[in-house]
Amino acid sequence: MMLNLRPISSWLRRDLLWTVLVLALCSLTFQTKTAWGAMNDPLAWDNEPKRVSATPRIVSGRVYDEAGGTIIEFFLSDRQVAVNMETVREDEILLRGLALGASQASIPSSSESVRWVHLDSPLAETVRIRYEEKIKHFDQPRLEQRERRLRVLLPLKGAETSTGPAPGGSVENSETIRPAESVEAATLLGENPEAAENSPGSLSLPEGVRLGGYLLHHSAYRSHSPRRFASLLNRLDLNLSSEISPWFSFTGEVWAQYDAVFDLFHDYSAQVGRDMRSDVIVRQAYCSLDANNFLISLGKQHIVWGETVGGLFVADAVTPKDLREFILPPVADIRKSIWALDVQWYAGNAHLEFVWFPSTEFHDLAEPGYDFYFPMRFAKELTARGSVAVQEPPVTLNNSSVGLRFSHLYKGWSTSFFALHRYDYFPSLAGAFTPTSTLPAERDLVLRYERLSLFGSTFSKDILGSVLRGEFLYTHNKPFRTQDPLEYDGLVDKDTIDYVLAIDHTFYSKLDTNFQFLQKWILNCDPELIEHQKDSYISLWAQSGFFNNTIQPEIFFAFQLEEPNYLVRPRVTFRFGNKTKLIVGYDEMGGDEDLFFGQFTESDRFYTYLYYFF
Amino acid sequence: MYELLSARRRTLLDKRLTKRHIVLALVFALVWVVFGAPAGSLRAQQTLEPEKLLTCVDNVRNPQGDYALRVKVTSHSPSKEPKTAEYEVLVKGRDKTLIKTLYPPLDRGTSMLMLGYDLWVHMPTIRQPLRISLQQRLLGEVAYGDIARANFSGDYTPSLLDKEPDPATGLLRMELMAKNDQVTYHKVILWIVPENCRPVRAEFYAPSGKLLKTCSYEGYQEVEGLLRPCRLVMEDPLKEGSFSVMEYSSIRSEELPEKFFSKHYMENLRY
Numbered sequence: 001m002m003l004n005l006r007p008i009s010s011w012l013r014r015d016l017l018w019t020v021l022v023l024a025l026c027s028l029t030f031q032t033k034t035a036w037g038a039m040n041d042p043l044a045w046d047n048e049p050k051r052v053s054a055t056p057r058i059v060s061g062r063v064y065d066e067a068g069g070t071i072i073e074f075f076l077s078d079r080q081v082a083v084n085m086e087t088v089r090e091d092e093i094l095l096r097g098l099a100l101g102a103s104q105a106s107i108p109s110s111s112e113s114v115r116w117v118h119l120d121s122p123l124a125e126t127v128r129i130r131y132e133e134k135i136k137h138f139d140q141p142r143l144e145q146r147e148r149r150l151r152v153l154l155p156l157k158g159a160e161t162s163t164g165p166a167p168g169g170s171v172e173n174s175e176t177i178r179p180a181e182s183v184e185a186a187t188l189l190g191e192n193p194e195a196a197e198n199s200p201g202s203l204s205l206p207e208g209v210r211l212g213g214y215l216l217h218h219s220a221y222r223s224h225s226p227r228r229f230a231s232l233l234n235r236l237d238l239n240l241s242s243e244i245s246p247w248f249s250f251t252g253e254v255w256a257q258y259d260a261v262f263d264l265f266h267d268y269s270a271q272v273g274r275d276m277r278s279d280v281i282v283r284q285a286y287c288s289l290d291a292n293n294f295l296i297s298l299g300k301q302h303i304v305w306g307e308t309v310g311g312l313f314v315a316d317a318v319t320p321k322d323l324r325e326f327i328l329p330p331v332a333d334i335r336k337s338i339w340a341l342d343v344q345w346y347a348g349n350a351h352l353e354f355v356w357f358p359s360t361e362f363h364d365l366a367e368p369g370y371d372f373y374f375p376m377r378f379a380k381e382l383t384a385r386g387s388v389a390v391q392e393p394p395v396t397l398n399n400s401s402v403g404l405r406f407s408h409l410y411k412g413w414s415t416s417f418f419a420l421h422r423y424d425y426f427p428s429l430a431g432a433f434t435p436t437s438t439l440p441a442e443r444d445l446v447l448r449y450e451r452l453s454l455f456g457s458t459f460s461k462d463i464l465g466s467v468l469r470g471e472f473l474y475t476h477n478k479p480f481r482t483q484d485p486l487e488y489d490g491l492v493d494k495d496t497i498d499y500v501l502a503i504d505h506t507f508y509s510k511l512d513t514n515f516q517f518l519q520k521w522i523l524n525c526d527p528e529l530i531e532h533q534k535d536s537y538i539s540l541w542a543q544s545g546f547f548n549n550t551i552q553p554e555i556f557f558a559f560q561l562e563e564p565n566y567l568v569r570p571r572v573t574f575r576f577g578n579k580t581k582l583i584v585g586y587d588e589m590g591g592d593e594d595l596f597f598g599q600f601t602e603s604d605r606f607y608t609y610l611y612y613f614f
Numbered sequence: 615m616y617e618l619l620s621a622r623r624r625t626l627l628d629k630r631l632t633k634r635h636i637v638l639a640l641v642f643a644l645v646w647v648v649f650g651a652p653a654g655s656l657r658a659q660q661t662l663e664p665e666k667l668l669t670c671v672d673n674v675r676n677p678q679g680d681y682a683l684r685v686k687v688t689s690h691s692p693s694k695e696p697k698t699a700e701y702e703v704l705v706k707g708r709d710k711t712l713i714k715t716l717y718p719p720l721d722r723g724t725s726m727l728m729l730g731y732d733l734w735v736h737m738p739t740i741r742q743p744l745r746i747s748l749q750q751r752l753l754g755e756v757a758y759g760d761i762a763r764a765n766f767s768g769d770y771t772p773s774l775l776d777k778e779p780d781p782a783t784g785l786l787r788m789e790l791m792a793k794n795d796q797v798t799y800h801k802v803i804l805w806i807v808p809e810n811c812r813p814v815r816a817e818f819y820a821p822s823g824k825l826l827k828t829c830s831y832e833g834y835q836e837v838e839g840l841l842r843p844c845r846l847v848m849e850d851p852l853k854e855g856s857f858s859v860m861e862y863s864s865i866r867s868e869e870l871p872e873k874f875f876s877k878h879y880m881e882n883l884r885y
Binding site for chain 2 (some may be wrong): 210212241243249288290293295297302304306307309316330331332335344346348351353407409412414460461462464465466467469504505506548575577578579580581611613614
């Protein structure tokens with residue numbers, strides 16, 4: 001079994017440089033931040049061992065000014081949590097005892113000498129520490145970091161207390177106990193240890209860094225000839241979130257995946273195998289600067305502008321899609337991320353967003369011979385011609401893309417308006433001009449990308465328990481194939497209107513439903529165009545849940561109004577425990593082979609998705 | 615001395631005294647409003663005015679203003695393992711709530727934003743904020759509205775079912791009627807301790823009059839200067855043995871940025 005390294009090398013060429021640049025930028029900022037913190041934070045105890053042990057838990061705290069000084073206040077975890085901890089009796093005893101009163105302790109005025117705070121009385125649920133030095137000159141983010149680094153020593157030597165009944169608990173457990181001689185509370189403030197233990201990304205990582213992800217196995221079995229597995233995909237998703245400071249963070253996500261089908265079955269072409277067998281994909285790698293009303297993100301990221309879901313994209317027009325498996329994979333998997341600069345400004349109910357991105361990514365389309373070779377309007381010509389050259393635009397500043405969106409919420413009406421100037425993510429099949437070819441039939445074909453201007457709007461509103469949604473998109477100068485011999489390259493530019501209207505309603509608090517009507521219009525359509533002037537689609541979706549939503553059956557049905565072709569997707573989601581999810585379903589497409597869904601009639605499949613989150 | 619002053623100076627002095635009195639009165643009024651009003655609301659039980667009582671109950675249930683807390687929801691069903699979920703809840707003002715799902719891992723990263731009665735959910739599997747309705751179930755007996763809607767007084771019109779507290783229990787019954795159809799429950803019967811505005815028990819009804827669930831307020835602990843219920847037990851009367859426990863912890867008052875409460879920020883929330 002040989003792993004095909006072409007996609008990996010392609011990734012190296014495509015994304016590695018950008019990833020390294022973003023990581024270097026983040027690292028530089030992080031180091032600057034760390035050095036600054038070490039110089040200025042008198043309570044930075046990075047060199048001390050962290051003695052997090054069986055102790056009362058400090059789960060939150062706050063800092064506020066009061067006459068005569070600044071108060072640093074801690075809240076110990078509630079007693080019910082302690083009662084549930086069967087492994088540590090001292091915790092249970094101590095926390096119950098701590099609920100009996102309050103205590104205050106003073107810290108010496110020289111803040112640098114403060115390491116441990118000794119309390120006169122341990123019998124305090126809320127520990128208040130008077131910190132004499134004014135710390136107003138620190139900005140809020142630094143104040144928060146200071147809180148997280150504080151430690152408290154709770155001396156209990158000689159103290160004896162009695163456990164009372166826990167709130168909501170039983171009196172039967174009451175007993176007189178002698179607590180440990182000394183109990184240290186060396187918990188990082190601001191964290192909930194219990195949540196951290198249970199959380200998926202709870203690996204031992206530096207503070208503010210979280211690593212999580214999932215393992216996925218996806219199987220698909222063709223129900224038409226040849227009856228065999230169509231996919232045996234295994235994927236590792238790793239996502240990293242690093243909060244370098246409250247205002248600066250890094251987010252990364254990588255997929256490493258391998259599909260065994262292309263080594264087990266040899267009826268796919270080598271070209272398809274190279275395209276589909278294995279891949280390493282940087283899904284996200286961006287830094288975020290989050291300050292005041294601004295959020296600025298730079299790097300590879302997802303930018304989603306639509307209101308509706310279901311695989312029929314209209315206003316979700318910023319990022320290209322991976323359509324190698326048509327619209328059948330999960331929506332988030334279909335969307336590709338892009339290298340971009342995203343600047344967002346928040347002002348109450350208004351929101352303004354500017355995006356800039358180089359034109360390096362386009363729709364991923366299946367190679368000829370694969371089950372979802374797409375789109376149908378090229379298939380026959382390309383099949384007859386064999387391979388066709390693809391002309392991607394050079395990556396220059398002039399070829400980059402920009403977009404602007406304004407959103408607003410008023411009396412429950414959520415609306416947005418946007419403009420986008422980018423390349424068409426679908427290639428256009430054009431007749432190329434060569435010195436020796438003058439007639440259209442003799443011209444070489446080429447797939448090339450054309451520049452587009454898009455203007456759109458979205459809305460959503462909750463009315464009488466139902467949610468109304470809509471998206472509208474006007475596209476200027478979209479190229480279409482024409483049979484008009486006077487059109488030299490076989491393409492003609494037309495304006496188009498796409499819109500979708502949707503309504504969601506939940507029946508009897510049990511059945512969630514969605515109805516969508518989508519229409520695509522070509523304005524000033526000529527009879528010579530290969531495409532239809534108007535395509536209308538209706539989709540229905542329904543889902544319910546049983547046994548505490550551990551079993552969720554659902555069905556999605558979409559069909560075209562003008563000509564009969566459809567997609568039906570029944571499936572059931574099973575949740576096993578807290579980390580495992582299994583989806584079992586069937587995709588059936590029917591109709592004329594020249595139509596949107598009908599072109600994949602022979603690609604119906606049973607499928608499973610098995611996720612394990614960590 | 616005063617008599618020796620000229621008439622003009624006396625007039626000026628009178629004016630100054632009058633101004634000083636006005637300033638003093640204003641300061642006194644301000645002090646009373648700032649410091650006396652909460653005490654006044656806590657004294658509402660003496661007059662048994664339902665609106666003031668309900669506001670007082672809200673003050674006991676949650677800190678007013680901006681605050682954040684963690685909620686652990688454990689759903690119990692007969693002969694089944696308890697199911698646990700954990701959320702971080704951020705509240706700004708009276709009608710802006712953000713719920714971040716921390717646990718279980720399957721749902722981690724899912725967040726819910728509530729602005730007034732407008733709701734959005736953001737799921738990692740979709741990566742975009744989706745508008746949803748308030749009635750959508752969250753987990754077991756707990757609805758989004760149970761966590762997100764922190765104030766009864768904003769959603770319900772109160773009235774007293776009893777003229778005086780029950781002599782045996784000392785509890786007073788209030789009836790809360792939903793102000794509009796978007797509220798999670800049509801009617802609530804609330805048992806409170808009128809002396810300190812502590813809620814003890816609540817029954818939630820559908821428009822048909824059907825009892826949907828009951829809630830008992832337990833685990834009172836001192837939070838932000840008041841004893842507040844930190845453990846809520848919600849039961850569905852039609853499902854014997856099934857109940858959900860909501861445990862509040864890490865309640866802290868802090869000013870929260872306005873942009874956290876924008877649907878566009880949901881993709882950028884940190885977990």
